[in-house]
Amino acid sequence: MINQNLNKGGSTLIIKVNEKIKDNCDTVILAYLDTLEGLFEGVDEDVLNSIDYLIKSKQFKGEYKEIKVITLYLDNNLKNIILLGLGDKETLTGQRVRGAVARAVKECEKLCSKNIQFILDNMSDDFVKKYINYICEGIILSVYKFEKYKTSKRETNIDSICINCKVNKEEINHLVNEANILASATNLCRDLVNEPANKLTPIDLANKVVEIGKESNFLVEIYDEKQIENLGMKAYLEVAKGASNPPRLIVMKYMKDIENKDNILGLVGKGLTYDSGGLSLKMTDSMVEMKSDMAGAGAVIGTISAIAKMNLKVNVIGVIAACENMISSNAYKPGDIIESMAGKTIEVLNTDAEGRLTLVDAVNYVIEKENVSKVLDIATLTGAALVALGTITTAVVSNNDNFYLQLEKASKISGEKIWRLPNYPEYKELIKSDIADLKNTGGKYAGTITAAVFIEEFVKDRPWIHMDIAGTSWSEKEFDYIPKGATGEGVMTLYHLIKNS
Incomplete structure (x- = not known):
């Protein structure tokens, strides 16, 4: 029952x-x-x-x-x-x-x-x-x-x-229990994403994850701005410094496969609790739903909650670089050259291409400090994903065929649709800067791909998947089991990926 x-x-x-x-x-x-x-x-x-x-x-x-x-x-x-x-x-x-x-x-x-x-x-x-x-x-x-x-x-x-x-209920009780946990985790993600930005600041989100960790039985570590600075996460801090609400780095650890302790999946969720666009200011209509710019973070939180409640024998570390992208005299500017945790320099062409700056430091953290064996990042990253695939399908870019095939199998179980975009070396030419190592936009073409390959520059030799849920994490209308507002996209697919890997 x-x-x-x-x-x-x-x-x-x-x-x-x-x-x-x-x-x-x-x-x-x-x-x-x-x-x-x-x-x-x-x-x-x-x-x-x-x-x-x-x-x-x-x-x-x-x-x-x-x-x-x-x-x-x-x-x-x-x-x-x-x-x-x-x-x-x-x-x-x-x-x-x-x-x-x-x-x-x-x-x-x-x-x-x-x-x-x-x-x-x-x-x-x-x-x-x-x-x-x-x-x-x-x-x-x-x-x-x-x-x-x-x-x-x-x-x-x-x-x-x-x-x-x-069918005798004892034969299907485990399926019913799993369905309850997984649907509840999806609804948890929906709740987090639907919260308005004044009610869910980076500190609020961090506190909420601590509560969820205690309830679901996984470890949570929270880093404040001084600790983030000591880690050298300079790109992340550049995005955060224009906001009066300080950033919080949220690290979730679920390590239950002791026999394979080096086999660790790193999940990185974009955690912009609000995105004004910064000095590259969005139009008002575009800003109204920007409380949802942490849907990737919501998906990671929901997923880790589900695998912990199901007591899966896996190792997963989730990382969220939570912050706001706001306007102030201290905000980073178009034309700035900024540094990153990995040491690469980045030319900022657009302050509204901020998510990838927080993600690359989070990806570098989970590789360097937590030594994960593979990485998956999930983010509401580009409007180009909406242009290409609408609100039905999540765009995916990967550097590893086997890893992607595991995700594809998981998506067929979950029913959350994905589509793999190409990742040819030529796309990397579009993010090369004349005055820094990289630039944070690749121009008006192939926006979803160039955003992904920007992140790929920081994954080193790890198998990696990028999921752009900009179109699928939010619904303008209610239909079937999808509500108006946050959809909880990604939780079910990530859960089945982890369970069946």
Whole structure:
């Protein structure tokens, strides 16, 4: 059984597997896959007759995400029957199951349902074992809302959902538990990214990670500005020095594979808790959502929380160079030459290309000080990623085919889409400076790639992946299990990458 706190006035959703809700059930969801024939054990005969009529009259065809609602008077109570189409087996994926389930749950919310039975008696054992985790994820992710600062909250009506299937619950409990942890970690990421910048400064973020570390059981180390200076993280500090809120370097350590102590994955998340663009000031419309410029950090925090709660036998070190990019008389300027922790000099052409400056010092830190064996950075880095791939797909650049293939496999499990961009040596020519080692922009062409290869200059000989989630970490509208605002992109893919590596 899952008790899922929804963070809305303390309300709690209870998800049960094979523990029947009886008299207080007001809504039943019946799922159809591939065929409109199916045996639903314990379903009232009047319900089955009504369904039979809808099917024969072709008012319900079982197409993917098709919803049909029947309201009947049964056992002296009104009861809603939701018919949910899953389409056909050939096109079914975990992500599609998650989306269909989310559609059904949102229909339950419209109907003000409180106690729901989700009946899968007509599904094979193989179906249930393959998709039960996606079903639970769809439920938890779809009821997420960020209304922390509203005086009147839209709390969900749903109190409990019972999933009934033929598979013994002991056989799938671990999948249900993992789904709960992973969906909750995604919602944690969403919460962090949705927080306004005046409520989540770099210090606030650091304090929050300390709390999460204690709850999830991983080690957290926080470095203040003086300690960051002593580490020689000069590029990072250049970005931070225009802000009145000081930076914090956040290091998360989860080391549980003692037998392979040298096999360590370094996760680096961009942690700009606010980005004004600096002296290369953004337009107002572009600044409104810049509280989300730490979505990469949110993904890393959510991922490490999930792997710790699942007690995976892995070694992961996460690093976030948290700061704000602001305007002041002390802010760094276009035309400046700045230094980095690695010793390379950088010509600043645009102060709004700041994320890569913080990332390269964080990458160098995790390699030099923590001796990780491979590195993955995740960041809301470039508008060019939106131009190239829109809001559907995350752009990826890598220097290692095997590492990338592991990420690709993980993305297919998670349902979070990725696409690998080329990494030819010629792109590095675009970031060469006439007066320094590098320049922080490569011009108007191939912006996502040149930003990535700038970071690559600091990864040394380590296998490396860069994920640009500028388009996928934020949604302008709500659909299926994706809310309006922060999406939590990256948590599930990174989790499955780590779990299966």
